[in-house]
Amino acid sequence: MGKFYGLLWLSIALFHFLVGCSHAPEVVATKDAQELGNSAPSASDFPKKTTLIKEVSPDEKIGEISLNLRKYQLSNGLKVILAKNDLNPIFSLYVHYGVGSKHETPGMTGSSHFLEHMMFKGAKKFGAGAFDRLVEGNGGSNNAYTNNDATVYHENMPIEALELMVDVESDRMQNLLLEEQGFMAEKNVVLEEKKMRYENSPHGQLMAGVSRKLLIDTPYETPVIGTDEDIKRVTRDELYQYFKNFYAPNNATIVIAGKLDFDKTIGWIEKSFGNIPPSFKLNFLKEGRENPALYTLKHKGQVQEEFYGLADQPMFLYGFPGMAYGDPSHPAMEMLSLMLGGGASSVLEQKYVKGKNPKLSTVYTGDMSMQHAGIFILGGTLLPGIDRKKFFQELESDLVTFCKKNITQGQIDKFKNLLFRSFFEQLDTNHGLADFLGNEEIYSGNFLNYQNTINNYFNLGPNQVKSACEVAINLNRSYRLVLWSKFKNKMVIK
Amino acid sequence: MKYFLMFFFFSVMPIVSFSTPIVITQSEEFDLYYLADERVPTFHASIYFADGALSEETDKKGLSNAMFDLLENGTKQLTQEAIAGNLDQLGMSIKGSTDYEFSTLEFEGLVQSRVDTTKFVCEILKDSTFPASELKKFQTAKSSEIQNLVSTHGALIERVARQLFYEGSPLVSPLDGNLSSLKKLKTVDLKNQRDYFLNKVKKRVFLQGPKTVLDIVDILKKDCGFAKDAKFVRSEVVKNLNIDRINPLIYFIPLPKANQAQIRMSRVQSSKAFQGLYEQNQLTSSLLGGSFTSLLMQEVRVKRGLTYSISANSPSQSTFGRSVISSFSRNEGVVDTINAIKQVTDDLCSGKVASELIEGSKKYLKGSQLVSFDDTKAYLSMVTSYYHKGRTLEDITLFPSRIESVSKDQIVDACKRLYFSGTLTTAVLGDQSLKEKLEKAFGVQNVKTVKYEDYL
Numbered sequence: 028m029g030k031f032y033g034l035l036w037l038s039i040a041l042f043h044f045l046v047g048c049s050h051a052p053e054v055v056a057t058k059d060a061q062e063l064g065n066s067a068p069s070a071s072d073f074p075k076k077t078t079l080i081k082e083v084s085p086d087e088k089i090g091e092i093s094l095n096l097r098k099y100q101l102s103n104g105l106k107v108i109l110a111k112n113d114l115n116p117i118f119s120l121y122v123h124y125g126v127g128s129k130h131e132t133p134g135m136t137g138s139s140h141f142l143e144h145m146m147f148k149g150a151k152k153f154g155a156g157a158f159d160r161l162v163e164g165n166g167g168s169n170n171a172y173t174n175n176d177a178t179v180y181h182e183n184m185p186i187e188a189l190e191l192m193v194d195v196e197s198d199r200m201q202n203l204l205l206e207e208q209g210f211m212a213e214k215n216v217v218l219e220e221k222k223m224r225y226e227n228s229p230h231g232q233l234m235a236g237v238s239r240k241l242l243i244d245t246p247y248e249t250p251v252i253g254t255d256e257d258i259k260r261v262t263r264d265e266l267y268q269y270f271k272n273f274y275a276p277n278n279a280t281i282v283i284a285g286k287l288d289f290d291k292t293i294g295w296i297e298k299s300f301g302n303i304p305p306s307f308k309l310n311f312l313k314e315g316r317e318n319p320a321l322y323t324l325k326h327k328g329q330v331q332e333e334f335y336g337l338a339d340q341p342m343f344l345y346g347f348p349g350m351a352y353g354d355p356s357h358p359a360m361e362m363l364s365l366m367l368g369g370g371a372s373s374v375l376e377q378k379y380v381k382g383k384n385p386k387l388s389t390v391y392t393g394d395m396s397m398q399h400a401g402i403f404i405l406g407g408t409l410l411p412g413i414d415r416k417k418f419f420q421e422l423e424s425d426l427v428t429f430c431k432k433n434i435t436q437g438q439i440d441k442f443k444n445l446l447f448r449s450f451f452e453q454l455d456t457n458h459g460l461a462d463f464l465g466n467e468e469i470y471s472g473n474f475l476n477y478q479n480t481i482n483n484y485f486n487l488g489p490n491q492v493k494s495a496c497e498v499a500i501n502l503n504r505s506y507r508l509v510l511w512s513k514f515k516n517k518m519v520i521k
Numbered sequence: 522m523k524y525f526l527m528f529f530f531f532s533v534m535p536i537v538s539f540s541t542p543i544v545i546t547q548s549e550e551f552d553l554y555y556l557a558d559e560r561v562p563t564f565h566a567s568i569y570f571a572d573g574a575l576s577e578e579t580d581k582k583g584l585s586n587a588m589f590d591l592l593e594n595g596t597k598q599l600t601q602e603a604i605a606g607n608l609d610q611l612g613m614s615i616k617g618s619t620d621y622e623f624s625t626l627e628f629e630g631l632v633q634s635r636v637d638t639t640k641f642v643c644e645i646l647k648d649s650t651f652p653a654s655e656l657k658k659f660q661t662a663k664s665s666e667i668q669n670l671v672s673t674h675g676a677l678i679e680r681v682a683r684q685l686f687y688e689g690s691p692l693v694s695p696l697d698g699n700l701s702s703l704k705k706l707k708t709v710d711l712k713n714q715r716d717y718f719l720n721k722v723k724k725r726v727f728l729q730g731p732k733t734v735l736d737i738v739d740i741l742k743k744d745c746g747f748a749k750d751a752k753f754v755r756s757e758v759v760k761n762l763n764i765d766r767i768n769p770l771i772y773f774i775p776l777p778k779a780n781q782a783q784i785r786m787s788r789v790q791s792s793k794a795f796q797g798l799y800e801q802n803q804l805t806s807s808l809l810g811g812s813f814t815s816l817l818m819q820e821v822r823v824k825r826g827l828t829y830s831i832s833a834n835s836p837s838q839s840t841f842g843r844s845v846i847s848s849f850s851r852n853e854g855v856v857d858t859i860n861a862i863k864q865v866t867d868d869l870c871s872g873k874v875a876s877e878l879i880e881g882s883k884k885y886l887k888g889s890q891l892v893s894f895d896d897t898k899a900y901l902s903m904v905t906s907y908y909h910k911g912r913t914l915e916d917i918t919l920f921p922s923r924i925e926s927v928s929k930d931q932i933v934d935a936c937k938r939l940y941f942s943g944t945l946t947t948a949v950l951g952d953q954s955l956k957e958k959l960e961k962a963f964g965v966q967n968v969k970t971v972k973y974e975d976y977l
Contacts (some may be wrong), residue, residue: 089564114560115894127842147813156823158811164881166888168812212826219851220829222781229672337672337778342663371593371605381601381658388662388669410665444612448631456896498641512671 076102077297083475090447090481096464097289098474099296103305104277107296108464108474110133110284112457116186118285119457122196123465125280126273127176128253129246130316137253138261138269140173141217145266146180147171148209151202153195155209161195175247176398177469179443183458186286190295197299200279203270210263211376218259221252229338229510233406236520238395239347240330240506241402245322247374250275275306282465282474284457322399324348329502331419336510340388341409343419346506347499349394349401352470358446358483359495360403365442366492367390367500368405374433378425386413386421398470403499415509423502430496434475434489446484450477524734537789543904543914548744549749551724554904557732558897564730565898566628566639566737568745569905571723572755573620574696576714580705583698585624587659587706588714589617592626594655596648601655604645613638619696622755622838623716623909629898632731639737642711643744648721651711658705667700667977671776674950675849678774678783680949681861681976685772686787690764691842700977725908727901756839757907764789764841767944771859773951773959773970782855782951786862788944792956794836798935799912800923802835802844805935808882809833809869810846816869816878817846821861827854831862835939845938852952856962859949863942870936872929887921 083096095111127139147169149155162169167184182192225231235250242248252258281300283292306312326348336342350360367391368375379387390407405426409415453463468474510520546553551568577584593608593615594601608614613630626646630638670677680695687693694702724747728734741747767788796803808831810817817831831848846866851860868874894900907916949959950973960968 035670103736112560114558117892117895119895160881161814163814163885163888166884166891168885168889168892183895185888185891188888209823212824215826215828216822219781219827219849222851223829223849227674227779227781339671341670342672365609370609372602372609377602377605380662381605383654385658387661388665389587406668408665410661411668439605441610444631444634445609448563448612448629451563451631455558455561455563458895466769 032521041046065484068076072361077293077301080385081475089478091484092451092477092481094460096474097293099293101276101297101301103301103303104275105296105300106280106468107293108280108282108468109287109289109292110282110457110460110464110468111287112284112460116286117184117457118186118283119181119183119190119461120189120285120463121181121282121458121461122200123280123282123469124178124180124274125278125313125469126178126500127174128249128251129175130273130313131249131253134257135261135265136249136257137217138252138257138266140176140252141213141258141261142181142266142270143171143178143485144217145172145205145210145212146199146203148206148213149204150199151204152198155204155206158195158199163192165191167192173251174397175251179462179465181458181462188289189283189285189292193292193295194299196281200274200276200300201303203274205263205267205270207263210266216257217252218255221255221258224252227337229336229342232334232510232520233342233344233508234404236332236334236508237344237404237506240401240508241324241326241346242400243350244325245400246316247322247397247400272306272308272312275309276300276303277305278309280465282461282466282468283465284461286400293323317399319399322351324400324504326506327504329505331507331509333418333509333511333514333517335512335517336513336520337512338408338510339512340411341509341511342406343409343507343509344406345405346505346508347403347405347501349403349499350495351397351399351401352394352396352466353472353476354396354401355483356491356495356498357394357396357401358480358487359491360396360401360499361446362439362487363446363495363499364392364394364403364431364493366438370442370445374425374429375405375422379422385451386410386418409477419507426500426502430493430500433498434492436489439487439489439492443484443487450480450484545914546738548742550747551726553738554725554727554901554908555735556727556729556897556901557589558729559731561837562632562731563629564632564635564728564734564737565627565727565901566741567625567627567636567727567901568741569725569727569909570624570626570718571622571725571909572718573623574694575621575691575755576717577694580702582694582702583696583711584710584714585619585718586617586697586704587656587663587703588651588711588718589619589624589626591651591655591659591711592617592645592649592715594659595650595652596645597650598648599644599682601652607641611638611641613641615642619895621692621696621836622840625905632733635730635734635737636740639740640744643740643746646715646742647746649715651708651715653708656706656708659665660706663697663703664700667697670977671973674776674779674781674783677776677973678785678948678950681774681950681971681973682772682785682787684976685948685971686789686843686946687764689766690789692764692789719746719751721751721753723752723754727905729897729901756911768946769943769967771947771949771959771963771968772957773968774967774973775909775953775956775970776802776950776973777953778854779950779952781849782852782858782955784848784850784855784858784862784950784951785845786859786942786945787843787948788939788946789841789843790938792837792840792842794938795835795842798938799910799916800920801927801931801935802837804882804886804924804927805869805878805932805939806833806835806844807886808874808879808932808977809866809936809940811882812885814878814881816865816874817848817862820865821858825857825861827851827861829857831914833940837910846940846945852955855949855951855955856958859947860962866936866940866942870933870941872933874929874932876929883924883927886924890917890920
């Protein structure tokens with residue numbers, strides 16, 4: 028079977044681009060703004076000012092999407108997005124913190140991710156080791172992820188547990204215990220995770236190698252999981268200070284999707300989070316890392332490297348400059364990915380995998396967008412007996428002419444439905460919707476940016492995709508990495 | 522929570538499980554299970570066939586998997602390239618998969634294109650020609666993929682360990698075949714297998730999406746070539762699987778330069794260890810290794826820091842099932858990890874478990890079922906699995922109360938049946954240096970070294 032679009036190209040993008048900081052300027056036009064007071068019964072004792080920033084009613088159908096949304100902001104800067112969906116008596120709660128590997132200083136690499144692990148160990152009010160028991164004991168599941176821009180925590184649970192989980196999340200935002208004993212044991216867990224994700228995975232090695240090369244001398248250069256040396260070295264007190272620096276309401280966005288009551292839910296959030304003071308040094312800590320100029324990709328030239336790797340057949344990955352998530356040309360980059368190697372009828376799939384003389388067992392493309400920069404990737408695995416030098420010559424020759432030859436309105440129209448379907452499928456569960464809205468808010472500063480995305484998809488034309496193609500498919504700013512177990516005398520990528 | 526259960530025999534049986542209703546409609550071609558979901562303008566359909574890899578001849582293992590994989594590689598009217606273009610144009614995808622006792626062909630797309638999408642699925646299902654040139658490409662790519670498993674340690678040990686655990690039974694062959702069986706597949710075999718599924722095997726269709734997608738049902742009935750009298754069900758004819766044995770060996774699979782050891786501990790049994798025991802087995806597996814608060818996760822990861830991931834589960838089909846503990850650890854921690862697992866399982870099997878942990882696991886499982894309804898595709902997949910095992914929507918509805926009624930004694934019984942360390946076969950894949958460590962810790966006579974190359 029060919030490509031089953033659980034959408035590899037998109038999942039690659041989501042895996043890496045992942046969220047950014049919530050400090051982006053508020054650009055949503057205020058509509059029906061009001062102060063919530065006694066309308067939230069549980070919060071009547073907490074006269075905090077919470078502003079309703081925006082409402083979207085289910086009658087406002089955009090691109091066949093019908094959502095029932097509200098966005099609020101608490102006086103301490105905490106942003107809250109609520110999505111009402113009455114299909115089942117459950118909810119998904121996502122807390123997006125605007126801290127990721129780009130905020131780490133030398134010697135502290137991996138701290139955002141390590142802290143993510145430690146956030147499950149317990150906080151003051153509910154006690155050590157209580158978090159997972161509270162979640163699972165109330166019929167829920169939880170997890171988290173960290174990336175270059177952000178750290179995101181999430182729970183999926185029966186609706187009866189919503190008030191409790193709001194309180195539990197507020198406890199760990201302000202009162203993390205970070206006990207020494209669990210801290211030391213967790214270092215080994217993180218090191219094993221690193222082996223699993225990178226050292227024992229050619230795909231992980233390829234991604235890490237290409238990311239590091241393309242993102243050199245930017246704050247994204249740091250590997251999200253950190254170096255062995257830093258993971259082993261970091262102290263409990265340093266990590267706790269990192270927590271105090273970045274875990275604050277004005278650096279967070281909460282998104283809840285499910286069978287919720289808007290007023291009650293924002294009341295619970297006010298009650299639990301309203302008294303947490305904002306971090307006044309956050310701007311100072313982050314300003315050195317949020318300047319877009321820092322993220323200009325400096326990689327130049329056509330660089331090729333080969334390393335020893337576990338792959339029985341040569342596996343390769345190209346990295347090219349891509350686009351940041353919020354870039355208006357981002358939909359064009361997504362389309363480019365489908366046309367080049369993501370679709371069943373894409374140029375590379377048809378020639379090198381399905382063609383008369385196939386040279387690859389797999390080929391894939393991906394648009395890895397982060398908050399301030401992006402990488403476009405192209406990877407694959409050679410079939411046995413294929414001369415890799417000749418193959419790369421032929422492939423690169425095709426890439427040189429691709430932007431001029433292959434991007435037509437007809438081709439774009441062919442792939443549009445695929446683009447729409449993958450977009451809709453992000454929204455068909457509470458957890459998918461909550462993660463999506465949080466990412467939109469953090470990346471673009473506007474949780475309603477999906478409306479623009481849908482319009483952009485409708486309006487995509489050859490000129491936009493060609494422009495994106497000329498930015499991305501540029502061999503003069505490319506890096507090619509090949510791993511193979513027969514490169515016995517070559518180094519192992521670190 | 523409210524449970525509603527209603528049956529209308531003969532034609533339509535609307536059944537409500539929590540707030541998500543499933544409507545069942547019976548016909549000569551297939552039984553339809555429809556789950557309404559209006560959230561986004563997409564739909565998903567899964568055609569279930571009541572036979573799988575057990576239908577394959579010994580020297581043609583991997584045939585069903587190859588047949589589904591090659592459906593979109595040419596029909597009487599369309600080339601592979603034209604089919605690929607249509608798939609993209611419709612914004613659809615199609616994917617077949619085979620298990621031992623059953624197979625599924627799933628497709629999904631945009632609601633606005635549902636009619637064309639479904640007609641296209643029927644066309645490639647009914648008229649695919651499996652061109653020899655495409656089969657050859659498939660065989661080359663698949664062989665390369667299998668050989669390249671060495672790059673993915675988790676996938677490699679799954680392949681090798683399953684064959685070790687299922688040795689001597691019809692289940693021993695990997696579902697996608699092996700390097701030697703793949704070479705023997707011919708176009709005529711693929712056509713015959715497709716015709717067998719269309720003409721002989723009982724089908725069910727599981728459909729999810731807005732109500733408008735119900736108009737594809739008639740297309741599936743008329744255009745896909747489903748025979749009306751197809752009644753064969755694999756699970757009714759597999760009687761003796763020759764798998765009920767105890768083999769507490771440790772198999773070591775050396776992999777040079779691996780800096781992490783993969784561990785699987787398993788017991789394979791016939792259905793008597795699973796039938797009528799679903800909730801007991803689920804609760805026991807969950808308590809042991811089904812979540813962050815599980816006994817194994819707390820001891821092996823949280824307390825000892827030996828692994829990033831550890832899990833226990835007990836999947837079953839109609840006639841057999843297996844219990845399996847999966848983990849990995851750094852090389853120097855492999856003996857400690859195995860010993861820790863044995864300690865935890867044997868403590869549970871002897872009843873050393875706090876009642877509040879059992880209660881916590883019960884709440885977790887009940888809540889997980891409710892939360893799982895949010896992903897309607899996954900929910901339908903669960904329904905598919907239930908029906909395959911002779912269970913019904915009523916069993917889904919009754920799951921919470923049945924979980925609640927499982928006693929500690931029943932958990933101990935399930936543990937002894939599924940996870941007692943003296944009954945588990947262990948497979949360890951890792952660096953060559955582990956051989957000596959394992960032999961020293963567990964005895965030379967209890968460690969058998971096998972080459973992964975012999976299981977590709």
